Amino acid sequence: DGGITQSPKYLFRKEGQNVTLSCEQNLNHDAMYWYRQDPGQGLRLIYYSQIVNDFQKGDIAEGYSVSREKKESFPLTVTSAQKNPTAFYLCASSRMGDSNQPQHFGDGTRLSIL
Amino acid sequence: GQQVMQIPQYQHVQEGEDFTTYCNSSTTLSNIQWYKQRPGGHPVFLIQLVKSGEVKKQKRLTFQFGEAKKNSSLHITATQTTDVGTYFCAGRVYNFNKFYFGSGTKLNVKP
Numbered sequence: 001d002g003g004i005t006q007s008p009k010y011l012f013r014k015e016g017q018n019v020t021l022s023c024e025q026n027l028n029h030d031a032m033y034w035y036r037q038d039p040g041q042g043l044r045l046i047y048y049s050q051i052v053n054d055f056q057k058g059d060i061a062e063g064y065s066v067s068r069e070k071k072e073s074f075p076l077t078v079t080s081a082q083k084n085p086t087a088f089y090l091c092a093s094s095r096m097g098d099s100n101q102p103q104h105f106g107d108g109t110r111l112s113i114l
Numbered sequence: 115g116q117q118v119m120q121i122p123q124y125q126h127v128q129e130g131e132d133f134t135t136y137c138n139s140s141t142t143l144s145n146i147q148w149y150k151q152r153p154g155g156h157p158v159f160l161i162q163l164v165k166s167g168e169v170k171k172q173k174r175l176t177f178q179f180g181e182a183k184k185n186s187s188l189h190i191t192a193t194q195t196t197d198v199g200t201y202f203c204a205g206r207v208y209n210f211n212k213f214y215f216g217s218g219t220k221l222n223v224k225p
Contacts, residue, residue: 031211033212035215040123040220041217041218042120042202042215042216042217042218043157043202043204043215044215045212045213045214045215048211048212050211056212058212090156090157096211100145100162100164102147102159102162103147103157103159103204103213104159105156105157105158106156107155107156108156
């Protein structure tokens, strides 16, 4: 089945530690996105990428980093500089070329601080 | 910065009652999408509106896009318990390939 796979489902971070969240898609989508969702709130854009080897900061990029070495993969690293990392992280992808494409979301990763 | 405001934050209804959620943007949008997120799940795309004044229907759901393309609404007629979840709008600004999500409206339906 085509879709987006996020792993792990749950992740715990110690103080001063960097952690990486995985996002893989087999939909052949060019664009990929990372969002953060806090309880009772909407989705805030962290980073997005429209093409391999290129990405742009979203609205809350500080304390996060990404890479896009392959079309299928868009990992997100939550660095120790992110002081409040506890949240639900959602990865999404969409086609490019036509701006009216819906975003397909993964099942998310819940990150907590130990 | 660009914001999409969504109200209400919560709505509790009795099964069979109607429900409406509203989104407003400070900037004219090129298009707006609606998503539904079930408890514990991820957002799932419902529909997209592109044209000024556009109205689309999906069974009991009616979606509208304002004439100025700055506001949108989702109306559910005769809610059912399967409608429970959080409904998000996501607006795209011209020349930007990213969407701004509203804060969502959490709908609870009492049987």
